[in-house]
Amino acid sequence: xxxxxRDTEFTEFVAxxxxxxxxxxYLLCGDWHWADDLVQECITKLYTHWGRAxxxxxxxxxxxRVLVNTFLAERRSGWGRWVARLRGEPxxxxxxxxxxxxxxxxxDLRQALAxxxxxxxxxxxxRYYCDLSVEQTAExxxxxxxxxxxxxxxxxxxxxxxLDDSLAVLPEGSAG
Amino acid sequence: xxxxxxxRARPEPQxxxxxxxxxxxxPAPRSTVSAEAAIRAGRTRQVRRRLAVLGAVTAxxxxxxxxxxALPEARxxxxxxxxxxxxxxxxxxxxxxxxxxxxxxLEGVSYQSGxxxxxxxxxxxxxxxxxxxxxxxEGLGLWLQxxxxxxxxxxxxxxxxxxxxxxxxxxxxxxxxxxxxxxxxSPTGADTxxxxxxxxxxxxLTVDKxxxxxxxxxxxxxxxxxxxxxGVRVADQALPLPFRITGLSQRLRPVQQETTWNEHWADVQxxxxxxxxxxxxxxxxxxxxxxxxxxxxGSDPGQVPNSPTEVSSCLRGNGLRLCADSQxxxxxxxxxxxxxxxxxxxxxxxxxxxxxxxxxLAG
Numbered sequence: 001x002x003x004x005x006r007d008t009e010f011t012e013f014v015a016x017x018x019x020x021x022x023x024x025x026y027l028l029c030g031d032w033h034w035a036d037d038l039v040q041e042c043i044t045k046l047y048t049h050w051g052r053a054x055x056x057x058x059x060x061x062x063x064x065r066v067l068v069n070t071f072l073a074e075r076r077s078g079w080g081r082w083v084a085r086l087r088g089e090p091x092x093x094x095x096x097x098x099x100x101x102x103x104x105x106x107x108d109l110r111q112a113l114a115x116x117x118x119x120x121x122x123x124x125x126x127r128y129y130c131d132l133s134v135e136q137t138a139e140x141x142x143x144x145x146x147x148x149x150x151x152x153x154x155x156x157x158x159x160x161x162x163l164d165d166s167l168a169v170l171p172e173g174s175a176g
Numbered sequence: 177x178x179x180x181x182x183x184r185a186r187p188e189p190q191x192x193x194x195x196x197x198x199x200x201x202x203p204a205p206r207s208t209v210s211a212e213a214a215i216r217a218g219r220t221r222q223v224r225r226r227l228a229v230l231g232a233v234t235a236x237x238x239x240x241x242x243x244x245x246a247l248p249e250a251r252x253x254x255x256x257x258x259x260x261x262x263x264x265x266x267x268x269x270x271x272x273x274x275x276x277x278x279x280x281x282l283e284g285v286s287y288q289s290g291x292x293x294x295x296x297x298x299x300x301x302x303x304x305x306x307x308x309x310x311x312x313x314e315g316l317g318l319w320l321q322x323x324x325x326x327x328x329x330x331x332x333x334x335x336x337x338x339x340x341x342x343x344x345x346x347x348x349x350x351x352x353x354x355x356x357x358x359x360x361x362s363p364t365g366a367d368t369x370x371x372x373x374x375x376x377x378x379x380x381l382t383v384d385k386x387x388x389x390x391x392x393x394x395x396x397x398x399x400x401x402x403x404x405x406x407g408v409r410v411a412d413q414a415l416p417l418p419f420r421i422t423g424l425s426q427r428l429r430p431v432q433q434e435t436t437w438n439e440h441w442a443d444v445q446x447x448x449x450x451x452x453x454x455x456x457x458x459x460x461x462x463x464x465x466x467x468x469x470x471x472x473x474g475s476d477p478g479q480v481p482n483s484p485t486e487v488s489s490c491l492r493g494n495g496l497r498l499c500a501d502s503q504x505x506x507x508x509x510x511x512x513x514x515x516x517x518x519x520x521x522x523x524x525x526x527x528x529x530x531x532x533x534x535x536x537l538a539g
Contacts, residue, residue, distance in 0.1 A: 007215055014211035022207055023200035036208045043211065047218030109199050129196040159192070 010050055014043050017060065021067055027125045028071045030114045038074070042067040064130065065140045068122050112162035120155035127152055266537035267414035268430035268451040272322035273379060274415070275301055276407025279400050281393070282318055287415055316397060317384035322377050322410060329370055329378050331356065340368075348405045349374065367394065369401040373410035381405055416532035417449065418496055419466055420523045425537040427512050428453040431461060453537075460508035462518070466498040468527055489515045494526035 018039060025035035025042075045066050046053050056062040113121055119141065126137045127148075134152075138145045271287045278285075282301040303315030323329055331342045341360035345353040353371035355363035368382045381401050385394040421428065431452040448467030455462060469492065490499040500518055502508035509515045525531045 010215065011211040014209070014214065018207065018209045018211075022204075022209065026204070027196060027200050032204045033208075039207075039209045040214060043209070044214040044217045047214045050218075109195050124192075125196065128193045129200065131193070156192075 006050055006054075009054060010043075010047050013046075013054075013059070017063060018043070020060075021063060024064060024125065024130065025067055025071065027113065027129055028068065028118075028122060030110050038067060038071055041070050041074075045070065061136075061140070064126075068126065068140055069142075072118055072122060108163060112159050115162055116155050116158055120151050120158070123148055123151040124155040124159070266425060266430065267417065267534045268453065268536065269415045269417060269449070270412055271299060271415060272377070272412055273299065273320055273373075273408050273410045274413055275299060275320060275404070276409060278318075278404060278407075279397060281316060281397060283315070315386070316389065316393060318397060318404070319380075319382045319384060320408060321380050322373070323379070325375075325377055327378065329380060345369065345371075345402060347371075348402060353402070353405065367398055369398075369405060371405050375410060377410060379405070379408060379410055381408075414534040416529060416534045417451070417466075417536050418525045418527070418529075418532050419464070419498055420525060420533050420536060420538050421453075421521055422523065422538045423521050424512055424518075425539055427456050428462070428537055429456055430537070451536075455508055455511050458508070458511065460502060460504040462500060462502050462508055462512075464498060464500050464522075466496055466524075469495055469497045489519055491519045491522055491524065493524040496524045496527060498522060498524060 021039045021042060022032075022035050025038040026032055029035055029038060042063065046063060053059060053062055113124070116124065122141060123137060126132045126140055127134075132140065134145045134148045137148045137152075141148065269287060269289045271289055274287070275285055278301055281303050284302045285299065286302070287299045299320040301318040301320070303317070331340060333339050338358060340356045340358060343355040343357045343360065343363045343366065345355050345363065347353055348371040351372040351374060353369065355366040356368035356370065357363045357366035359365065367384075368380060370378055370380045373379050381404060383394055383397045383401070385391075431454050448465060450463065450465045453462045453464070454460070489501075490497060492498075498519075500509075500515065500522075506515070509518050512518045512521070525533060
């Protein structure tokens, strides 16, 4: 395959951002293998539209939005949900051994996130991991600021209940 | 009593962001993300995008696997499948099982050849899509999968951590069967039913409900899973397809391990199939996508590819439209005489499954 300037630019972007996108994808879907698939699909979409994407004022934000929309679209689709369900069965092959205590703690939050509806999960991840404001989250999810606030409130409430009512977070609106 | 888990379940205040960071940076499997693969797939997608006119087609590559075809049949979704036997395969859609009886609520059926994410064959029956939040449309799903010979399915927690138990059920066609349920004493709440086929392979049915569906709709299908199971035909079968390619059986090989998974559930009648053929003696793959003209693939055969390495062309007839493409470009078609010569060897068999064939690479 002949490499072009476009391909070089794209490859450099992927090399520098794939790890970050993978982390966001993992928080969204809770499975590293599915996260890889989400990122792979995301960067494929980016490549397909690279002419427009590369001119974006905020390429990272553009990529994050593509990733979140890819996740939500797959959650809506039967095949995507099924693949996720199947992939949840086998344990991942890790590069390094994990301390049981760390793993348990991670699983607590992972399971609590997994119990959230996809848009609530995306809202929580965008606001509290990606540190986006209400308005930025609304733009990423293509919805209103009010919708983001309500989704955030419900998501945090559910997380608190899942995590034994003790997870305190900043009041709604203060993270913007 | 070990106090550690209790402490872990009670995270300190204000720590959500820190805990999200910790979760995202925990040790993980090696990444399989590849810029090169994205470039290859992106180039192919650019070709296919130009074929679509309705804009309603979504192609989501989610896993390595086989070939997906959504077939239009509702109550009798497996039109005269042919059991596979020794000899060269001519059909890219060979599946390990087909649905028989289905309840009225399930209207469309799709099959996938090759292997799914866990090495399992796939089929899905889907209900009538209804509008959900965010302008989405989705229906009930019923998944059918066949385990590999000798493979015993695991009884363990769901991916969300919910415990599941094996609850015995009445035999299916005289073979052992059980529910996978959240309680060890009752099948109540189960959505998965497993049984052993006559050839010894384990088979599984799972009901999948969109989030906005009521539990009663889900339960209606769960209640008839044993009857659906009794009608499933477990055998490697070549499913008839709506086209035939003549004179190229020595040049092309059906590909059953490389996939394009296609989603098109907006209308269960709007079926389509995507099939790949490897050109013998090369690593090149020719992709064929076919569907009824009003739906997919829409195309303008006169469209010009963006670059010399991209190529596609389409054929219409008998209510069908078929498009051929290759991410390897024109060179992939050279061994079969070029794109137009390839299409001249394709015969479209119409929209009635009764007229379809499992002898896809004929002669």
